[in-house]
Structure formats: structure tokens, C-alpha cells
Amino acid sequence: MIPVCPLASLPRGEALRLDVVDPPIAVFHTDEGDILAIDDTCTHQDASLADGWLEGCEIECPLHASRFNLRTGEVDAPPAKRPVRVHQVVVENDVIHVVPSDAPPNLPPGVTLKGQA
Amino acid sequence: MKTVCVVGASLAGLLTARALRSQGYGGRLVVVGAEEHRPYDRPPLSKDFLKGVIGESDLALEGGGEQQDIDWRLGVAATGLDATARRITLSDGTSLVADGIVIATGAAARTLPGTEALRGVHTLRTLDDARALRADLATARRLVVIGGGFIGAEVAATARELGLDVTLVESGEAPLAAVVGPTMGRVIADLHERRGVRLVRHAYVTEVTGTDRADGVRLADGTHLPADVVVVGIGAVPSTGWLHGSGVELGDGVLCDEGGGTSAPGIVAVGDCAAWYDPVRGRHHRVEHWTGARQRAAVAAATLLSAGTARPEPARPAYFWSDQFDVKIQFIGHAGDADTVTVEEGDPADHSFLAAYRQGDRLVAVLGVNQVRLFTRWRRHLETAPVQTG
Ligand SMILES: Cc1cc2nc3c(=O)[nH]c(=O)nc-3n(C[C@H](O)[C@H](O)[C@H](O)COP(=O)(O)OP(=O)(O)OC[C@H]3O[C@@H](n4cnc5c(N)ncnc54)[C@H](O)[C@@H]3O)c2cc1C
Numbered sequence: 001m002i003p004v005c006p007l008a009s010l011p012r013g014e015a016l017r018l019d020v021v022d023p024p025i026a027v028f029h030t031d032e033g034d035i036l037a038i039d040d041t042c043t044h045q046d047a048s049l050a051d052g053w054l055e056g057c058e059i060e061c062p063l064h065a066s067r068f069n070l071r072t073g074e075v076d077a078p079p080a081k082r083p084v085r086v087h088q089v090v091v092e093n094d095v096i097h098v099v100p101s102d103a104p105p106n107l108p109p110g111v112t113l114k115g116q117a
Numbered sequence: 118m119k120t121v122c123v124v125g126a127s128l129a130g131l132l133t134a135r136a137l138r139s140q141g142y143g144g145r146l147v148v149v150g151a152e153e154h155r156p157y158d159r160p161p162l163s164k165d166f167l168k169g170v171i172g173e174s175d176l177a178l179e180g181g182g183e184q185q186d187i188d189w190r191l192g193v194a195a196t197g198l199d200a201t202a203r204r205i206t207l208s209d210g211t212s213l214v215a216d217g218i219v220i221a222t223g224a225a226a227r228t229l230p231g232t233e234a235l236r237g238v239h240t241l242r243t244l245d246d247a248r249a250l251r252a253d254l255a256t257a258r259r260l261v262v263i264g265g266g267f268i269g270a271e272v273a274a275t276a277r278e279l280g281l282d283v284t285l286v287e288s289g290e291a292p293l294a295a296v297v298g299p300t301m302g303r304v305i306a307d308l309h310e311r312r313g314v315r316l317v318r319h320a321y322v323t324e325v326t327g328t329d330r331a332d333g334v335r336l337a338d339g340t341h342l343p344a345d346v347v348v349v350g351i352g353a354v355p356s357t358g359w360l361h362g363s364g365v366e367l368g369d370g371v372l373c374d375e376g377g378g379t380s381a382p383g384i385v386a387v388g389d390c391a392a393w394y395d396p397v398r399g400r401h402h403r404v405e406h407w408t409g410a411r412q413r414a415a416v417a418a419a420t421l422l423s424a425g426t427a428r429p430e431p432a433r434p435a436y437f438w439s440d441q442f443d444v445k446i447q448f449i450g451h452a453g454d455a456d457t458v459t460v461e462e463g464d465p466a467d468h469s470f471l472a473a474y475r476q477g478d479r480l481v482a483v484l485g486v487n488q489v490r491l492f493t494r495w496r497r498h499l500e501t502a503p504v505q506t507g
């Protein structure tokens with residue numbers, strides 16, 4: 001379990017990118033009050049989903065507008081075709097934590113894990 | 118409705134076919150496409166695909182395992198339409214009668230008259246075009262690009278990254294100036310020049326020289342620019358030739374209402390071939406961007422299935438992106454409506470900034486250059502602002 005930040009420092013409607021893991025994870029606080037985490041890197045190209053447009057429980061990629069569901073990781077329409085992984089979120093003592101998924105990530109072409117370049 | 122025929126098997130056609138299924142259409146769905154390929158993504162053709170960073174399988178628009186129950190008729194072009202009978206004639210001599218028709222034939226690259234027979238002269242619209250250009254660039258040293266629109270500027274940047282000697286000939290003040298305006302166009306020009314692209318502005322091409330194969334480009338002032346390969350990037354024309362005399366009203370593209378309905382009942386049009394009525398700007402215009410097709414596909418499907426009674430949500434302002442060198446360019450809105458442009462963040466000299474276009478104090482367009490996160494915020498600001506008509 002990786003600590004992310006105090007609950008109070010991620011207001012509703014905001015997102016942050018957790019760079020201490022590779023590939024990075026994006027954590028969102030939706031307008032409805034849910035805290036959800038997915039892979040930060042879009043599966044189409046190298047875009048950071050934390051930079052995207054959060055609407056309900058979907059994030060629209062900032063570059064080419066594919067939308068990913070924050071609960072399932074599924075993508076709605078091209079250009080992205082593959083889902084992102086979802087990660088478990090645990091809030092303990094008012095601190096947000098994530099439990100990274102152990103499934104293999106769907107990285108876009110040209111993006112590799114650090115140390116595997 | 119028992120049979121719907123989608124003409125054009127690319128982005129707009131595929132997304133409309135999908136939207137028809139997701140909106141509950143269960144009848145026969147035929148997709149006719151002139152190219153032999155399954156739907157693929159065009160933007161990388163001038164960027165990562167041309168550079169060789171991604172391959173053909175990366176271009177597919179359909180995900181693995183996708184099942185939409187579609188009868189694909191690929192490698193077959195529609196050659197005519199009778200809008201009253203809703204009969205489409207096809208290049209293989211057969212014809213199809215449908216209860217609903219989606220026109221999604223996109224656009225084709227405009228060519229420079231007199232260059233068609235010269236080898237080494239390319240336009241870039243299709244996968245086949247990109248394969249041919251990629252092969253030709255592999256052995257070339259000097260490239261001249263005619264036209265500083267998106268495709269011209271992107272090909273120039275990619276070829277420069279591949280190590281070619283590149284000249285970009287532009288009839289106006291700067292590349293992309295027609296879309297981002299002259300002030301920001303000059304910033305794009307600076308980017309190209311600093312990365313070693315030779316820019317020739319305010320130039321008019323009179324001739325591509327060479328007998329069998331192109332060997333250069335002649336300008337109106339007599340200058341001759343030697344070239345091994347010439348790329349013509351002078352825009353695209355809507356692929357509506359097959360609709361002449363059909364009864365479907367045409368202008369610059371297929372004229373549609375704000376839901377994609379054409380002048381003929383049971384026929385909608387979407388994507389680069391379609392000029393939807395824009396209630397905010399009070400006229401029809403084509404949106405030749407990826408997200409334009411994406412946003413309108415579901416609306417066009419609803420219009421077709423509801424026989425025009427569905428009330429479309431107002432379309433979002435046009436958004437597009439372009440990648441040139443290591444720079445991500447993002448733009449939304451209409452620069453032509455603006456009377457001021459101000460840099461809000463960053464510095465154009467660093468090729469990392471955000472610029473706002475305003476008419477009076479109303480935001481009408483936003484340009485982001487390597488400012489992805491900030492651009493999303495500004496874009497949201499623009500898109501959620503109350504719509505003003507007139
Ligand atoms: C090289 C390149 C780079 C681009 N880069 C960007 C970018 O960075 N950002 C952006 O926003 N947009 C970009 N675009 C634009 C974007 O790709 C288009 O807006 C999009 O492809 C439009 O989709 P469409 O389905 O309407 O038309 P098209 O993709 O043009 O598809 C139309 C299809 O219909 C077929 N067809 C034509 N006539 C017939 C007929 N009579 N019968 C049957 N089939 C027919 C054609 O063969 C074609 O397959 C780029 C385009 C190109 C060519």
C-alpha cells in the first residue's frame with residue numbers, strides 16, 4: 001500500500017499523478033466524492049490522464065479525447081483501444097493510499113517501463 | 118428500419134455504425150468503403166507512422182474482439198445515389214437499396230494540376246499514400262513541401278527529424294496561420310526554422326519541374342528549389358462527386374442541419390464530407406478534425422433513427438491537435454473571431470505557452486503549445502461558457 005497524500009489536499013474535481021511507481025498512477029477525487037485510481041498513461045499515446053477532463057466517473061484523455069471509466073478502466077471509443085488498469089484505493093486516517101494492481105499494464109507503443117528501455 | 122447503409126469506412130463511418138448499434142438499431146448494417154483496408158487512424162500518417170515509430174497494426178481503429186454485426190463491403194466505391202429511392206450504385210456494378218443512409222465519404226487530398234504523372238510527387242491522405250511517401254523519403258535527401266497547413270507542416274517536421282533537407286513553401290505569412298492566426302503562426306514558423314526547416318513565405322508555386330521524376334519546384338519569382346521528393350499539402354476537397362444529381366443538396370460538402378440530416382429524408386452525413394449548420398455562427402461549415410467526426414457520429418445516428426425528431430445538443434467548438442517535432446499543439450475555437458491574442462502562461466520563445474483569443478472580453482479560442490494540463494482547463498472554460506448566438 002502506497003501513501004499518496006492527505007485527503008484534504010485532493011479536493012473534489014481534482015487529480016494528481018503518483019510518480020513514485022512505474023508506470024505512474026493517476027488518482028482522482030470525483031465531483032460525487034469518490035476517490036479512484038487508474039494508470040496515468042493513456043493506452044493510445046504518451047499522455048498523462050491526470051491532465052485530462054474529469055466528468056462524473058470518466059476521464060477524457062487530454063490529447064485525443066478517448067474516455068476511460070475510472071471504475072472499470074474501460075475505454076469508450078478510439079483512438080485508444082485498450083483499457084487502463086484500475087488500482088485499489090484505501091483511505092486510512094485521512095490519508096489516501098493506493099494498492100497497485102499486479103496485472104501487466106497496457107502501455108502505448110513506444111513507452112516502456114523504466115529500466116527496460 | 119431494416120437496412121442501413123454507411124458509405125465510407127473510416128472514422129466517421131465506423132463511429133456512426135457503432136452508435137447505431139449502441140442506440141438499439143438491430144437491423145442489417147452494411148458499410149461500403151472504397152479503400153480495401155478496415156478503418157484506420159489517419160493522424161499518425163504524417164507523424165509517428167511516417168517517422169517509422171509505429172506500424173500499420175497500430176493504426177487500426179477497431180479493438181480486438183469487436184463484434185458489431187456489420188456487413189463490410191471494402192474495396193468498393195459508391196458511384197451514384199438516387200435519394201428518393203435510396204438506391205446506391207456501386208463500382209462493382211451492383212446496387213443497394215436502404216431505408217437509412219449515412220454519407221461518410223470524407224475528403225480527398227487536393228492535387229496540383231499537371232503533377233499527376235510525375236513520380237516523386239506525393240499527397241498524403243490514405244495509408245497507401247503514406248506507404249509510398251515513407252518509401253520515397255527513405256532514399257531522398259531533399260524534400261520540398263508545398264503548403265503550410267497541418268499536413269504540410271507535420272510532414273516537414275517529420276522529414277526533418279528523419280534527417281532530410283526540408284524546404285516548406287507557404288503562400289501566406291506563416292504555417293498554420295489560416296487556423297491559429299498570423300501572430301501565433303509566426304511562433305510556429307520560428308519553431309520550424311529553429312529546427313532547420315527552410316521556410317519560403319508569400320510564395321506561389323508555378324510548376325513542379327522534372328520530366329519523368331520531379332527534380333524541383335519553380336516559384337513565381339523564378340526561384341528554383343531542387344528536390345528529390347515533393348509533397349503537395351494544399352488542402353482537401355470533400356468526396357461528394359458520387360452525389361451529383363442524387364437529390365442531396367451540396368455546397369462545400371453535403372449540406373446538413375444541426376443534427377446531420379441532409380435535404381433528403383432518411384439520409385444523414387457526418388465527418389469531413391459534411392457541412393453541418395452551426396447555429397452559433399449562423400452558417401454551414403465543414404469541420405475537418407478528428408474530434409469533429411467523433412462528436413457528431415452519435416448525433417447523426419440519433420437523427421437517422423428518430424427520423425429527425427431527436428433534439429441534438431449543441432456541438433462543442435472544434436478542437437484539434439497537431440504534433441510537430443517534440444511540440445504538442447492544441448487548439449480550440451475560431452481564431453478568426455478574435456480581435457486580441459494574449460499569452461497567458463509560459464513563453465512562445467520556449468515553445469511552451471498558452472495563448473487566449475478574445476473578442477472584446479469574450480474568450481473565442483485557445484492555443485496550447487506543450488501545455489497539456491493547462492490547455493484542458495482553458496478548454497473547459499471555453500466549452501462551458503454560455504453559448505451566444507448571432
Ligand atoms: C495525414 C493526416 C493527418 C491528420 N492529422 C490530424 C490531427 O493531427 N488532428 C486532427 O484533429 N485531425 C487530423 N486529420 C484529420 C482527420 O483524420 C479527419 O478529420 C478524419 O479522418 C475524418 O474522418 P472521415 O471518416 O470523415 O473521413 P476520411 O477519414 O477521409 O474517410 C472517408 C472514407 O470514405 C472513403 N470513400 C470516399 N469516397 C467513397 C465512395 N464514393 N464510396 C465508398 N467509400 C468512399 C474513403 O476511401 C475513406 O476511406 C489528419 C488527416 C490526415 C490525412
Ligand code: FES
Pocket residue numbers: 042043044045046047061062063064065066078079080
Ligand atoms: S493519447 Fe490518449 S487518446 Fe490519444
